[in-house]
Amino acid sequence: MINIIVCVKQTTDPEAPPCSFKIDSSANRVIFPAGIPPVISTFDEYAMEAALRIKDKVGGKITALSLGVNLLRDVVKKTLSMGADELVLLEDPAFADGDSWSTAYALSMAIKKIGDYDLILCGRQAVDWDSGQVGSGIAEILGLPSVTVARKVEIVEGKARVERVIPDGYELIEMSLPGVVTLGNEHAAPRYPNVRSIMAAKRKEPIVWKPADIGVDPAMIGSRGRRVKLTRLFQSARYTKCEMVSADTPEEAARKLVAKLRANKVI
Amino acid sequence: MERYQGILAYCETANGKLSPLDTELLGTGSQLATELGQSLSALLIGTDVGAIASEPLAYGASKVYVVEGPLFKDYITEIYLVGLAKVISETSPEIVLLGQTQIGRDLAPRLAFRLKTAATLDCTALTIDPATKRMLMTKPVFGGNAMAIQMCEVSPQIVTLRSKAFSPPVKDSSRQGEIIKISVAIDPASTRTKFLERKTEAVSGIKLEEAKVIVTGGRGIGGPEGFKQLEELAQILKGAVGASRPPCDNKWVSDNLQVGLTGKIVSPKMCIAVAVSGSSQHLSGYSGAKVIVAINKDAEANIFKVAHYGVVGDWKKVLPVFLAEVKKLVS
Numbered sequence: 234m235i236n237i238i239v240c241v242k243q244t245t246d247p248e249a250p251p252c253s254f255k256i257d258s259s260a261n262r263v264i265f266p267a268g269i270p271p272v273i274s275t276f277d278e279y280a281m282e283a284a285l286r287i288k289d290k291v292g293g294k295i296t297a298l299s300l301g302v303n304l305l306r307d308v309v310k311k312t313l314s315m316g317a318d319e320l321v322l323l324e325d326p327a328f329a330d331g332d333s334w335s336t337a338y339a340l341s342m343a344i345k346k347i348g349d350y351d352l353i354l355c356g357r358q359a360v361d362w363d364s365g366q367v368g369s370g371i372a373e374i375l376g377l378p379s380v381t382v383a384r385k386v387e388i389v390e391g392k393a394r395v396e397r398v399i400p401d402g403y404e405l406i407e408m409s410l411p412g413v414v415t416l417g418n419e420h421a422a423p424r425y426p427n428v429r430s431i432m433a434a435k436r437k438e439p440i441v442w443k444p445a446d447i448g449v450d451p452a453m454i455g456s457r458g459r460r461v462k463l464t465r466l467f468q469s470a471r472y473t474k475c476e477m478v479s480a481d482t483p484e485e486a487a488r489k490l491v492a493k494l495r496a497n498k499v500i
Numbered sequence: 501m502e503r504y505q506g507i508l509a510y511c512e513t514a515n516g517k518l519s520p521l522d523t524e525l526l527g528t529g530s531q532l533a534t535e536l537g538q539s540l541s542a543l544l545i546g547t548d549v550g551a552i553a554s555e556p557l558a559y560g561a562s563k564v565y566v567v568e569g570p571l572f573k574d575y576i577t578e579i580y581l582v583g584l585a586k587v588i589s590e591t592s593p594e595i596v597l598l599g600q601t602q603i604g605r606d607l608a609p610r611l612a613f614r615l616k617t618a619a620t621l622d623c624t625a626l627t628i629d630p631a632t633k634r635m636l637m638t639k640p641v642f643g644g645n646a647m648a649i650q651m652c653e654v655s656p657q658i659v660t661l662r663s664k665a666f667s668p669p670v671k672d673s674s675r676q677g678e679i680i681k682i683s684v685a686i687d688p689a690s691t692r693t694k695f696l697e698r699k700t701e702a703v704s705g706i707k708l709e710e711a712k713v714i715v716t717g718g719r720g721i722g723g724p725e726g727f728k729q730l731e732e733l734a735q736i737l738k739g740a741v742g743a744s745r746p747p748c749d750n751k752w753v754s755d756n757l758q759v760g761l762t763g764k765i766v767s768p769k770m771c772i773a774v775a776v777s778g779s780s781q782h783l784s785g786y787s788g789a790k791v792i793v794a795i796n797k798d799a800e801a802n803i804f805k806v807a808h809y810g811v812v813g814d815w816k817k818v819l820p821v822f823l824a825e826v827k828k829l830v831s
């Protein structure tokens with residue numbers, strides 16, 4: 234039996250078409266696209282899948298943990314419909330607009346309150362700010378070992394065996410428990426919830442904790458706790474003028490393209 | 501604040517040499533050092549890195565710290581972290597530079613949390629704010645859809661640099677400097693993570709990161725067979741094959757071929773993108789590509805917004821002729 238905590242963040246949909254992405258540069262803020270609902274950050278779904286595979290094999294309990302404001306129940310409950318046993322939300326304006334440091338701190342305090350854990354799983358990076366630090370931060374705050382960007386996690390004789398992605402393959406690392414692992418998309422793809430589990434998730438209510446519930450120092454969470462300040466947010470215009478090669482047939486277009494590349498000394 | 505001085509670049513090295521990214525760190529480090537009127541030091545960690553200890557001097561470092569021993573044979577977070585943290589506590593640098601690699605992105609955040617400061621990962625530009633003398637760190641966010649400029653208000657300021665985003669300095673082997681050994685003692689029994697084995701897939705031919713020409717395939721290729729044609733084209737052009745994420749996720753090609761934000765960063769002279777839509781995450785990987793050629797059946801595909809040459813059409817019809825024509829040229 235293994236108790237697993239999976240940290241999941243609600244983010245904008247990273248697969249929304251690039252043209253739908255807009256920012257308000259005067260306020261340094263992202264304008265959330267109308268009609269495109271938020272999602273669970275991509276890699277956190279892989280972390281959920283890793284947790285579920287461990288539970289399927291050795292049994293245990295999975296608690297999903299999410300910090301934020303305006304957490305849409307339909308979005309965060311996907312963890313429950315995928316198979317999490319419990320969903321804990323740190324939902325309060327005081328938690329909002331944190332950086333990796335203030336977020337990792339608050340999550341660590343919540344994890345301490347949950348108490349009984351063997352394995353903490355995170356995504357390699359959240360797909361909004363691409364920060365890539367909270368997993369390692371939790372490990373450091375709680376004094377635990379960590380392995381980042383994993384493609385597989387198994388429990389063997391009370392320890393975790395983690396395949397850590399490297400540029401040309403992977404390394405097998407043995408980690409004692411409790412510990413932290415972050416997942417990448419090299420891991421097996423997240424499962425689709427089935428109708429029965431979606432219905433069951435609808436009936437289950439998340440547990441909501443406020444700052445006072447987890448005993449955090451209010452000066453260390455959310456925007457007040459930031460160590461890194463955002464000074465500017467902008468979109469770089471990297472658009473080129475594309476020379477379109479057209480012809481009556483695709484074959485002819487291919488010939489013209491090669492000729493053009495040759496003429497311009499590209500090939 | 502006065503306590504922190506100088507810049508430290510952690511050079512990972514590869515195959516007993518400084519890696520290209522290491523030299524990019526040193527080049528950036530010397531520029532920052534000049535601007536701040538401080539000095540640049542390098543750090544090497546490994547089993548026999550002492551052999552190349554003078555190398556960073558040629559790229560602008562004035563001191564090189566060497567942490568050496570059998571303990572550092574394979575990368576283990578806990579062990580390397582102790583080495584790095586010890587050098588930092590003894591030298592109190594204001595800025596610590598690491599590469600955005602599997603190691604750098606693993607070490608930097610843990611190091612930052614240990615030192616009660618903050619890290620910023622995957623930076624593509626670093627400047628000094630004239631008013632505060634702190635770094636302004638530019639990094640892509642939202643999968644490359646936007647750029648953020650951040651400032652860390654705690655010292656040391658720890659950053660990782662994206663490969664190929666900074667230019668390497670000119671090597672000057674006549675430069676002199678100090679080489680300082682720092683001994684780090686760790687009881688291996690106290691570590692909670694253990695390296696068991698490494699499984700690598702030998703890459704045949706030219707490495708993606710080093711290729712001058714890259715042929716990338718996307719979801720529209722439809723399966724592993726299509727990639728054979730891309731491979732043939734890459735071979736003729738003395739290049740390498742890459743892929744967007746779906747072909748990797750679908751196991752049409754190895755995960756190692758993924759180009760992009762969470763894959764490889766490439767900087768070829770030419771990239772031929774076939775049946776890729778041009779998501780911001782994928783394009784993040786093309787940061788250094790000089791010429792992009794796109795083949796896609798959808799005239800509205802985002803890839804045409806960043807490509808230099810484009811053909812709208814079914815790749816199955818376009819590519820065979822393209823291949824045949826290129827073959828004629830090359831032979």
Ligand SMILES: Cc1cc2nc3c(=O)[nH]c(=O)nc-3n(C[C@H](O)[C@H](O)[C@H](O)COP(=O)(O)OP(=O)(O)OC[C@H]3O[C@@H](n4cnc5c(N)ncnc54)[C@H](O)[C@@H]3O)c2cc1C
Pocket residue numbers: 247248275360643717718719720721743744745746747758759760761762763764774775776777778779780781782785795796797798801813814815816
């Ligand atoms: C956090 C995060 C990180 C990511 N990191 C990466 C990354 O590192 N690298 C990466 O690549 N992706 C990454 N992605 C995924 C990325 O968002 C896109 O989903 C992915 O790049 C899309 O790949 P694609 O262009 O091949 O597929 P699609 O977007 O599905 O596009 C397929 C294209 O093929 C064209 N096509 C189809 N059939 C044909 C045909 N017969 N002839 C010609 N054209 C055809 C279509 O018109 C379409 O434009 C990441 C996503 C997230 C959320």
Ligand SMILES: Nc1ncnc2c1ncn2[C@@H]1O[C@H](COP(=O)(O)O)[C@@H](O)[C@H]1O
Pocket residue numbers: 240241242243274276277280298299300301333336340354355356357358359360362363364365366367368
């Ligand atoms: N607000 C949050 N709530 C829950 N988990 C989070 C939150 N922010 C980050 N995480 C976890 O930490 C990982 C890395 O996030 P980051 O360091 O912000 O890129 C994410 O993939 C999540 O698993």
